[in-house]
Amino acid sequence: MEKAEVAQKIYELVEKSTGKKKLKSSDIQKTISADLNITRDDVKAALKDLVDEGKLIYTYFGGSFVEIPPK
Amino acid sequence: MPKKYETPLLDELEKGPFPSFVTEIKKAAARSDMAADELGQLEKSYRDKRGYWKHGGIVGVRGYGSGVIGRYSSLADQFPDVANFHTVRINCTSGFFYTSKFLKEMCDIWDKYGSGLTNLHGSTGDLVLLGTNTENLEPIFAEFSSRGWDLGGSGSALRTPSCCVGPARCEWSNIDTLGITYSVTQEFQDEMHRPAFPYKFKIKTAGCAVDCIASIARADLSIIGTWKGKIAVDQGEVANYAKKGMKIQEEIVNKCPSKCMSYDGKELKIDDDNCVRCMHCIAKMTKALKPTGEKGATILMGSKAPFVIGATLSWVIVPFMKLEEPYDELKDLIRKMWEFWDEHGKNRERIGELVIRKGMREFLEFIGIDPVPQQVKEPRRDPFFFWTEADLQK
Numbered sequence: 067m068e069k070a071e072v073a074q075k076i077y078e079l080v081e082k083s084t085g086k087k088k089l090k091s092s093d094i095q096k097t098i099s100a101d102l103n104i105t106r107d108d109v110k111a112a113l114k115d116l117v118d119e120g121k122l123i124y125t126y127f128g129g130s131f132v133e134i135p136p137k
Numbered sequence: 138m139p140k141k142y143e144t145p146l147l148d149e150l151e152k153g154p155f156p157s158f159v160t161e162i163k164k165a166a167a168r169s170d171m172a173a174d175e176l177g178q179l180e181k182s183y184r185d186k187r188g189y190w191k192h193g194g195i196v197g198v199r200g201y202g203s204g205v206i207g208r209y210s211s212l213a214d215q216f217p218d219v220a221n222f223h224t225v226r227i228n229c230t231s232g233f234f235y236t237s238k239f240l241k242e243m244c245d246i247w248d249k250y251g252s253g254l255t256n257l258h259g260s261t262g263d264l265v266l267l268g269t270n271t272e273n274l275e276p277i278f279a280e281f282s283s284r285g286w287d288l289g290g291s292g293s294a295l296r297t298p299s300c301c302v303g304p305a306r307c308e309w310s311n312i313d314t315l316g317i318t319y320s321v322t323q324e325f326q327d328e329m330h331r332p333a334f335p336y337k338f339k340i341k342t343a344g345c346a347v348d349c350i351a352s353i354a355r356a357d358l359s360i361i362g363t364w365k366g367k368i369a370v371d372q373g374e375v376a377n378y379a380k381k382g383m384k385i386q387e388e389i390v391n392k393c394p395s396k397c398m399s400y401d402g403k404e405l406k407i408d409d410d411n412c413v414r415c416m417h418c419i420a421k422m423t424k425a426l427k428p429t430g431e432k433g434a435t436i437l438m439g440s441k442a443p444f445v446i447g448a449t450l451s452w453v454i455v456p457f458m459k460l461e462e463p464y465d466e467l468k469d470l471i472r473k474m475w476e477f478w479d480e481h482g483k484n485r486e487r488i489g490e491l492v493i494r495k496g497m498r499e500f501l502e503f504i505g506i507d508p509v510p511q512q513v514k515e516p517r518r519d520p521f522f523f524w525t526e527a528d529l530q531k
């Protein structure tokens with residue numbers, strides 16, 4: 067699977083849970099790797115791209131989470 | 138002209154012969170509105186007997202999930218220059234070695250973009266820059282990274298590893314503390330800057346049990362140098378210590394924690410099989426005693442001050458590990474520990490708390506390390522033993 071597609075899935079997952087449950091990087095890795103049957107390293111690499119591009123950011127609320135940046 | 142606040146309560150803390158943080162903040166406040174508002178807000182905190190800082194939220198520089206700790210004033214109307222007052226962590230060098238040139242450059246950058254207040258070094262070990270606003274974060278990062286520096290760890294991540302000065306300045310070091318710290322820092326950049334753990338994870342390395350970096354009390358992974366051979370005794374030097382007035386029986390022999398030393402007024406004897414390598418005798422009689430044989434480290438885990446169950450010191454998981462470049466055995470162990478934590482840890486549960494909750498048995502089975510007597514921290518308090526199917530078949 068292309069890295070961009072994985073990134074798309076990650077973004078959708080974060081978008082879907084926005085306002086419901088804050089996701090940790092490990093939650094994303096576990097969910098996406100199981101859903102797409104890929105390794106966690108693949109998920110990490112795609113997540114890194116999203117954060118480097120500024121599409122997702124890390125936030126801290128008594129723990130580190132991955133979220134969509136505020137508008 | 139920066140703002141000025143009346144600070145009668147803080148002024149009390151300038152009295153007396155010792156250096157005062159208030160005096161330092163005042164010096165910074167004479168040049169920086171940020172530092173002035175910091176002082177003003179602190180005085181109000183003293184008056185009202187409560188803190189006015191909030192933390193967390195969205196912070197960091199592009200691509201990083203750690204290294205900047207968001208700090209916000211809850212009195213932004215009153216103290217607008219500390220409305221954002223973020224902490225920046227710069228990854229310290231192994232053993233905290235810097236040139237005076239770098240320190241001057243760092244100060245210039247910080248005077249330009251921040252409050253001018255620093256903290257060398259924070260408890261985690263980083264070179265800490267105290268107080269800047271959100272807009273300045275990217276420029277500060279650019280200044281440091283263009284000089285070859287990087288952010289440290291924060292949040293649910295590997296924290297900046299740190300170590301004692303080790304072989305660079307100390308004859309007691311059994312391991313290359315600096316090399317180990319450098320190597321794990323390079324290896325685990327991803328774990329440091331892209332938080333993916335249940336909570337923080339600290340690695341601290343000391344060259345011997347004197348433990349100048351306090352790894353036994355404040356690291357999820359404590360690496361402490363030790364040796365396998367005997368303690369070589371130079372009886373001539375022992376006699377010199379005695380001649381100079383050292384009370385060898387009282388000061389050395391009686392204080393040996395494993396009671397493995399004896400002294401008849403002439404000869405000092407050590408029963409090395411029972412020595413626990415605590416360093417007490419060696420630190421006191423440096424000229425007379427010297428560790429020999431294979432050098433390596435004891436690997437311990439789990440210390441933290443305000444644990445849910447109370448302050449906890451690290452306990453042994455590997456009594457002796459040889460530590461030589463590229464430190465693969467150590468790195469594999471660390472990865473295995475993280476895997477266990479990732480699988481079973483709850484949010485904000487340190488790895489030590491998890492192992493206490495689950496038990497050493499499950500942890501050791503997972504990381505593939507055999508149980509040995511050195512791992513016993515204290516006698517068990519309950520009389521029950523639960524046999525597994527596998528035990529019963531034996």
Ligand code: HEM
Pocket residue numbers: none
């Ligand atoms: C199916 C029913 C029961 C089971 C499975 C059971 C089980 C146990 C167990 C596991 C212990 C601990 C033994 C040890 O410390 O080594 C114990 C102790 C004890 N049980 Fe029971 N028990 C049962 C019924 C009862 C009843 C009905 C009574 C009293 C009316 C009783 C009174 C005691 C006492 C006094 C002790 C403490 C003995 C001592 O101090 O060593 N038990 N029981």
Ligand code: SF4
Pocket residue numbers: 301302303304307308309310311343344345346347348349350
């Ligand atoms: S911990 Fe031991 S080796 Fe390191 S500086 Fe202190 S005395 Fe020296």
Ligand code: SF4
Pocket residue numbers: 392393394395396397398407411412413414415416417418419
């Ligand atoms: S190192 Fe500690 S345990 Fe070993 S002989 Fe010296 S005092 Fe005793």
